[in-house]
Amino acid sequence: MKKFLLASILICGVGFTKAQPVLKQNEDIIISTGTKSTDLIYKVNKSDGRLYQVYLGSKLGSVADITQFKASGHLAYATFGTDNLFEPAIRMTHNDGNPSLELKYVSHNIEKPSEDITITAILLRDPEYPVDVTIYIKSYIQEDVIEQWTEIVQKEANPVTIYNYASSMLNFDANKYWLTQFHGDWAKEMKMQENELTSGIKILDSKLGTHAHMYQTPVFFLSLNEKSDETNGELIAGTLGWSGNFQFLFEVDEKGSLRVISGINPFASEYIVQPGKSFKTPSFIFTYSNHGKGLASRNLHHWAANYGIMDGKGTRLTLLNNWETTYFNFNEPKLVSLLNDTKKMGLDLFLLDDGWFANKYPRNDDRAGLGDWQENKAKLPHGLGYLVKEADSVGVKFGIWIEPEMVNPKSELYENHPDWILKLPNRPENYFRNQLVLDLTNPKVQEFVFNVVDGMLTKYQGIAFIKWDCNRMMTNGYSVYLKDKQSQLYVDYVNNLYSILERLRQKYPHFPMMLCSGGGGRVDYGALRYFTEFWASDDTDPLERVYIQWGYSYFFPAFAVCNHITSWGKQSLKFRTDVAMMGKMGYDLKVNELTENELKFSQEAIANYKRLSDIIWHGDLYRLISPYDENRAVLTYVSNSKTKAVLFAYTLNSRFRESFLPVKLQGLDPAGKYNVKEINTFPGEKPSADNGTYTGDYLMKIGLNIGTGAPLTSTILEISE
Numbered sequence: 249m250k251k252f253l254l255a256s257i258l259i260c261g262v263g264f265t266k267a268q269p270v271l272k273q274n275e276d277i278i279i280s281t282g283t284k285s286t287d288l289i290y291k292v293n294k295s296d297g298r299l300y301q302v303y304l305g306s307k308l309g310s311v312a313d314i315t316q317f318k319a320s321g322h323l324a325y326a327t328f329g330t331d332n333l334f335e336p337a338i339r340m341t342h343n344d345g346n347p348s349l350e351l352k353y354v355s356h357n358i359e360k361p362s363e364d365i366t367i368t369a370i371l372l373r374d375p376e377y378p379v380d381v382t383i384y385i386k387s388y389i390q391e392d393v394i395e396q397w398t399e400i401v402q403k404e405a406n407p408v409t410i411y412n413y414a415s416s417m418l419n420f421d422a423n424k425y426w427l428t429q430f431h432g433d434w435a436k437e438m439k440m441q442e443n444e445l446t447s448g449i450k451i452l453d454s455k456l457g458t459h460a461h462m463y464q465t466p467v468f469f470l471s472l473n474e475k476s477d478e479t480n481g482e483l484i485a486g487t488l489g490w491s492g493n494f495q496f497l498f499e500v501d502e503k504g505s506l507r508v509i510s511g512i513n514p515f516a517s518e519y520i521v522q523p524g525k526s527f528k529t530p531s532f533i534f535t536y537s538n539h540g541k542g543l544a545s546r547n548l549h550h551w552a553a554n555y556g557i558m559d560g561k562g563t564r565l566t567l568l569n570n571w572e573t574t575y576f577n578f579n580e581p582k583l584v585s586l587l588n589d590t591k592k593m594g595l596d597l598f599l600l601d602d603g604w605f606a607n608k609y610p611r612n613d614d615r616a617g618l619g620d621w622q623e624n625k626a627k628l629p630h631g632l633g634y635l636v637k638e639a640d641s642v643g644v645k646f647g648i649w650i651e652p653e654m655v656n657p658k659s660e661l662y663e664n665h666p667d668w669i670l671k672l673p674n675r676p677e678n679y680f681r682n683q684l685v686l687d688l689t690n691p692k693v694q695e696f697v698f699n700v701v702d703g704m705l706t707k708y709q710g711i712a713f714i715k716w717d718c719n720r721m722m723t724n725g726y727s728v729y730l731k732d733k734q735s736q737l738y739v740d741y742v743n744n745l746y747s748i749l750e751r752l753r754q755k756y757p758h759f760p761m762m763l764c765s766g767g768g769g770r771v772d773y774g775a776l777r778y779f780t781e782f783w784a785s786d787d788t789d790p791l792e793r794v795y796i797q798w799g800y801s802y803f804f805p806a807f808a809v810c811n812h813i814t815s816w817g818k819q820s821l822k823f824r825t826d827v828a829m830m831g832k833m834g835y836d837l838k839v840n841e842l843t844e845n846e847l848k849f850s851q852e853a854i855a856n857y858k859r860l861s862d863i864i865w866h867g868d869l870y871r872l873i874s875p876y877d878e879n880r881a882v883l884t885y886v887s888n889s890k891t892k893a894v895l896f897a898y899t900l901n902s903r904f905r906e907s908f909l910p911v912k913l914q915g916l917d918p919a920g921k922y923n924v925k926e927i928n929t930f931p932g933e934k935p936s937a938d939n940g941t942y943t944g945d946y947l948m949k950i951g952l953n954i955g956t957g958a959p960l961t962s963t964i965l966e967i968s969e
């Protein structure tokens with residue numbers, strides 16, 4: 249171990265702004281980044297000039313502790329081709345064919361764009377080739393969230409190819425590592441699995457281009473030493489802000505150290521960087537918690553509300569969607585009656601789903617019309633304008649469904665622009681849901697997609713909401729436009745989708761938009777910068793939804809998770825309603841078939857929801873009992889002032905006479921006196937929980953008896969100080 253001289257250390261961290269030291273001989277440089285509770289510390293080793301990660305964990309007591317680091321640590325961004333024996337974060341071939349990269353520290357810079365944010369940029373350079381890699385660490389101090397990305401700039405005489413270009417590489421030294429992943433399929437999103445990592449490599453990834461939920465969502469927990477639960481354990485929660493192929497790679501080496509490499513999936517994605525140009529990776533976003541998964545989720549929720557999701561602090565619209573009630577089969581009078589139902593229920597907006605467009609090949613099922621975004625004259629003889637006006641006169645807002653990245657072969661768009669579509673030469677077209685993907689790398693297609701949205705919003709200024717769908721994964725991966733750069737397709741597609749969304753956001757900065765991909769097929773913080781919410785799953789059976797919504801709640805705040813009350817499942821309307829109310833509530837139900845009691849119950853539930861939605865959307869989530877542990881699920885949202893809380897309890901498939909222990913609450917003020925009142929009871933039904941007044945201490949130490957224990961029943965409690 250090398251001798252470490254205090255005199256030869258430069259420490260640069262938060263508070264040391266604009267530090268730009270150049271490494272001198274005999275100097276170690278410590279670069280300290282982090283948030284209010286987390287330190288992420290790097291060191292430049294004087295002997296080799298490389299950058300190492302020396303610490304990631306809870307805040308160290310003092311700067312003096314930082315100077316105690318004696319070992320080199322682990323490489324901060326491992327390269328390929330010199331002496332690294334493990335998976336690299338970056339791999340490239342120089343313009344002379346040299347397949348190796350060496351990165352040495354040059355300088356670093358710390359900016360503080362706001363009280364809450366610090367951006368540390370560490371510049372590394374190959375000593376022999378003009379290739380710069382800058383590692384960015386953006387710390388959100390109060391939220392305890394860190395965002396990492398890199399930028400690769402090359403100034404060689406000719407183009408170079410990059411094969412691996414991770415957003416982040418993190419190193420851990422723990423006795424054991426527990427990885428929690430969220431697997432699934434269409435209508436089966438966010439299935440949680442936890443396993444111990446063993447020696448070697450474990451990869452979580454998607455190669456589907458879009459529609460990642462046919463495999464898995466880009467999120468994970470990594471628990472250190474022991475499995476963590478809601479309140480105990482050391483872990484990171486990680487996610488990639490990228491709406492395409494991603495990869496999280498976990499490699500446990502021969503010494504038991506773990507390297508986590510996160511970023512765009514290198515699979516079939518080598519990228520050519522032209523001289524003088526740069527390549528910027530998407531962000532890896534993570535939070536460190538030493539108090540279990542509950543704190544990690546709350547950190548991410550706060551970050552999402554403040555920075556990660558469009559209008560995260562704003563309100564959301566309750567709505568009636570027609571998809572599950574009409575599918576493609578509707579006409580103007582039917583839609584007008586649904587506008588009236590929206591009003592009758594007390595909802596804010598009516599959302600017209602798929603099937604309203606295309607004439608030569610009418611969109612009467614999913615086999616035709618996609619791409620031809622003109623109102624279907626048979627179904628809507630007076631056009632969208634008429635419906636927008638009708639909605640206005642009824643007193644509700646009007647929203648609309650689109651799927652602008654896709655095309656049916658049976659469409660005018662397909663006939664007129666075959667070169668705008670991804671398809672392989674000399675191969676039959678491969679269909680999924682009878683459709684193909686448009687080539688978003690082509691500027692003409694970008695313009696078309698922008699105009700689908702902009703054209704509609706300009707023509708019908710009363711449109712108040714968009715559901716943006718994307719119903720297939722990417723196969724047929726060939727772009728006429730990209731010519732000899734086919735391996736850039738997966739990356740360029742996503743970046744160009746973001747450019748279109750960026751352009752739309754310049755023009756319509758606060759317009760509410762739901763992100764949808766055949767359910768939750770494209771849920772990530774790359775896209776959510778442009779969307780106010782997402783459609784969580786096409787599976788709306790409330791028993792399944794408890795698990796699906798539970799899964800999303802680990803990484804995404806309640807205001808973003810759209811839950812609709814539908815006719816799926818055989819559960820009572822109360823159970824369906826109570827399940828939807830734990831997130832962003834909506835309806836996809838035949839209102840005209842509700843009984844008088846059901847209608848009354850629904851109207852009251854919507855009024856309750858509107859009264860409590862600020863706590864549900866912007867309060868702190870405490871998951872109290874997991875459906876993965878018991879035959880019930882219980883969670884609360886507690887207002888920031890701790891004066892109000894809402895508790896949701898769902899009894900699932902309980903056994904005959906199964907009994908449950910009292911539920912101990914969390915997050916309340918122990919000294920506060922809280923009035924507990926059951927709400928959302930169905931007309932004629934008795935309350936099923938301990939109504940009364942209790943101290944916060946009692947509620948958190950002794951707890952409440954909630955629910956009857958009968959299968960598929962639910963309870964909502966309003967708790968007020």
Ligand code: DGJ
Pocket residue numbers: 571601602649717719764765766767783785786
């Ligand atoms: C898939 C979505 O998830 C559904 O909600 C619905 O909008 C259909 N597409 C329409 O085609």
